[in-house]
Amino acid sequence: MSSYDVTLEWVGGPTRTIGIDERETVLEAAQRAGTPLPYGCRTGACGTCVGRLLAVDGTASVDADAAEDGIDVADAFAYRREPRALKPRHRDDGYVLLCIATPETACRVAVGSQVQSELVDNPWK
Numbered sequence: 001m002s003s004y005d006v007t008l009e010w011v012g013g014p015t016r017t018i019g020i021d022e023r024e025t026v027l028e029a030a031q032r033a034g035t036p037l038p039y040g041c042r043t044g045a046c047g048t049c050v051g052r053l054l055a056v057d058g059t060a061s062v063d064a065d066a067a068e069d070g071i072d073v074a075d076a077f078a079y080r081r082e083p084r085a086l087k088p089r090h091r092d093d094g095y096v097l098l099c100i101a102t103p104e105t106a107c108r109v110a111v112g113s114q115v116q117s118e119l120v121d122n123p124w125k
Helices: 024-032 088-092 115-121
Strands: 003-010 015-021 052-054 077-079 095-098 102-104 107-111
Touching: 003 024, 003 115, 015 095, 024 102, 052 115, 107 115
Parallel strands: 003 107
Antiparallel strands: 003 015, 052 095, 052 107, 077 102
C-alpha cells in the first residue's frame, strides 16, 4: 500500500506535513491527524475544502508555466468522483477539492479560507 507525504500550508500561518494512505482523501487524513481543514459537503460540490497545489514531489513551485516546466498538476491527485465545484480552468490552475482528492505523489498544498476566497473572489474571471 502506498502513502504520500502532503504538506499543508496555511497562507500566512503554520505548515503541517501528513502521511496520506492511497485510499484516503486529504481531508480524511488531515482529520485523522488532528489537523483541521475547512469543508462542507464532502462530495466535491460546494468548494469549501479547496486547496491550491504549490509543488509536486520536490519540484520547484507550481506556477502558470507549470506545464512548460514538465509539471502536470492534473496528475498530482485522483478524484473519487467528478469535482463539480471546480471549473476546468481552476483545475488547470492547480486548485483541488481536498474532500474527494487522493494524492498520487508527495506535494505541497496551500489550504484555508484564503485559498477559497481566491477561487470565488471574482465570478467573472
